[in-house]
Amino acid sequence: MSKVAIYCRLSDEDKNKKSYMDDSESIQNQKNLLMKYALEKGWDIYKIYSDDDYSGLDVDRPEFNKMIRDAEMSKFNIIICKTQSRFTRDMELVEKYLHNKFLEWGIRFIAIVDGVDTLDKNNKKSRQINGLINEWYCEDISKSIKATFRMKQKAGKFIGSFPCYGYSKDPNDRNRLIIDKDAAEIVKIIFSLYTDGNGTQRIANILNEKNIPNPTKYKQIKGLRYKNSSLKNDYGLWNKTTIKRILKNQVYIGNMVQHKCKKINYKSKKIKTLQQREWIIVENTHEAIIDKGTFEIVQRRISSRIRSTLSGKAHLFSGKVRCLDCKSTMAKNCNGKGQNYLRCRKYLIDTKKRLCTSHSISLERLEKVILGKIIEYMNSYCNINELAKKLSEDNDVANMLKGLNVQLGKLERDIIYRNEALKNAYIDKVSGVISKTQFNELSSLFSKELDNLQLKKKELKSKINDLNEKSFSSDYYKKLIEEYKYSTDFLRSIANELIDYIEIGEKSKENLEQHISIFWNF
Template sequence: MKAAIYCRLSEEDRDKRSFADDSASIQNQKSMLVQYAIEQGWEIYGIYSDDDYAGADRNRPAFRRLLEDAEKRLFDIILCKTQSRFTRELELVEKYLHGLFPQWGIRFVSIVDNADTDVKGNKKSRQINGLVNEWYLEDMSDNIRSVLRNRRENGFHIGATALYGYQKDPERKGHLIIDGEAAQVVREVFTLFSQGYGKSAIARMLNDRGVPNPTEYKRRKGIIKAPAKQKNSTLWKYYTIADMLENEMYIGNMVQGKYGSVSYKTKKNKPRPKEQWYRVEGTHEPIIEKELWDKVKAMRRQKAKPFTTGTIGLFSGKARCAECGYVLRSGKRENWRFLTCPNRSVSKDA
């Protein structure tokens, strides 16, 4: 009988203080499982190991390889320390342990909680394990949300990176300090708009000078590791300028929670209503003075009406550019109107 060993270590395991807790180390898991397989007389086909992955993450690389190899019948047994190392989701317990594994001729064994798909009377305990693990995921998600909500309500910055123009304070967690180089560009954007330049014109001016957009700037500073996906992804766009001119963070107010997770089972987020955002005033040094902010805000309101009648067009906010996906703006030439992408003239390369 060939056994595939699967190990998983997640972030929550690193908080455990007891050296005797085997889940606190991938190596301890491997040693325990290898010894068990030898005692059972099983040949070890291979060891699949995911380090720093949660039990609800379905895209764990070794986990995906394990399932692919199981479907190919490359081994007979999947051996884990506990059922939760394989998955904490009850849905996947039913799908694989009670559905696909029996079809593929794969036996699942976890040695600490005695889960074994070859034992018929063991099914209810596996389902109970799955239910308890599911509850654990939900409770952990609620606890994390509670902590993050409290920190946001108290004005602490939550996020992997700081807003363009700022950087994380290395001496004070959750506090932002000004990034001089980027802040100078932010001030220039606000000043140009206050002087009557349009958002596309400002983007074009920055692109013509070779000023990297916020994402590319962070990439060059080593803050973001992922390479640019598209040729034009380093350029300033209309919507980048538009978002900057509306962001209260630049006058010293911490605004967070604009997006929220759909479920604890997915990393997908959705926009939250403005009244549900977390807004705390005066948490960090402003880049833009209040007088300039108020002037820009007043000018943005004046430009918000697409037609001279003050009415909103039929396709306002609905029609989007097929190339970049941004909302099209209305235009007028002589006696006819049209929709156009505001990004069309931000650069010669756009």
């Protein structure tokens, strides 16, 4: 008796039909039709192979490949499908199996609706024509879908499955992004840490020390079925690659950036990364998390290839110091006594060839000169008495307190939410919904989050108390301005914005004087 394998397939295009459950393309109706046909022929059904939600061009269909392996092992001698397109829409697979491998293995292929039967030698041209039509159909569908996607992208509509970290889809418009407040705060911290001089690896370490879940883990905690194919572990740790990707993403200044990669063709799963000039960028499509000024400062620092020190911080003028003579960027070196110096990079390539001279300058000395010059300009252009008076007049303590109390309320709600989540996780463990291992992971995560939230709550309450106790007179602001005016941290934070670049001359052999030229942004 002949043994028959039944193959059924349902793809996305079938599921999108308005009444697919009543349509003959549904998996169950395919099975019923093919089983009836086999029984009427008196054939023994070996097995039913069924792939749900797979394209006819997909060569990685699990059940399809199981059937092919079983066919090669001669576990049956007939394969039946409803149509040839259910088996494949790829002309190459038609030729490979229907006209070659199946003949070698002694397999007969039948598509009952198309009238396809490999036992009929006169039927070959019909099978080839069917194969071409099916492939053309896929190509046309692919072009139509791409055209629709491009039109939406050029209109600034988001078409991805998952928005980037810091945003979520608007529940009222799935093609529009809205800010995810919790994640957006972390994005702001990342940009702030970077502008303060921290390197990408140092920022990743800071976030990991605070037990802040990375974007992949965060999406999973939020209940999204997100998978990162390049993820090496599921511990939710940050790395410098993720940090740099966030720092370079224009989405955070309100621009929609799409079409950064594309499939090679409709038959392949391989993705080609596109050059930036090919991206589709539409400005001001959603609310920004980072202001454009800060974003530009970050991009300039990234493009200048500034490297951080072993402590994770770049020196104050990284990427801005040049050799006066050859215009090369000055490189940082450390002598045996732990003192930091800047030297001409071209000179350091090969000191024996003397491509340039050292132009060596102590980093400590350079900082003193530059910061002194900034203070000099501040004293010339900033009237402290008038500024303090203006701040005192403009200050609204009530509004400041109101804002802080709103933040405090949110923190308290978050604490309640985490406590409830911890209780529910315990109930799920007792009920057998989750395993003990899963509970321990969740318990550890929620406990760390609670500790962080309690610490933030304590800090926020301290700020509120300080505001209630302090007097916001003109004298208070004058003292505050004086305090910050000479703060190295403050001067460091504004140095990058004030200075375009610095040129260092070679020391005079006669008096050891060294020319330092500062080119300001004002």
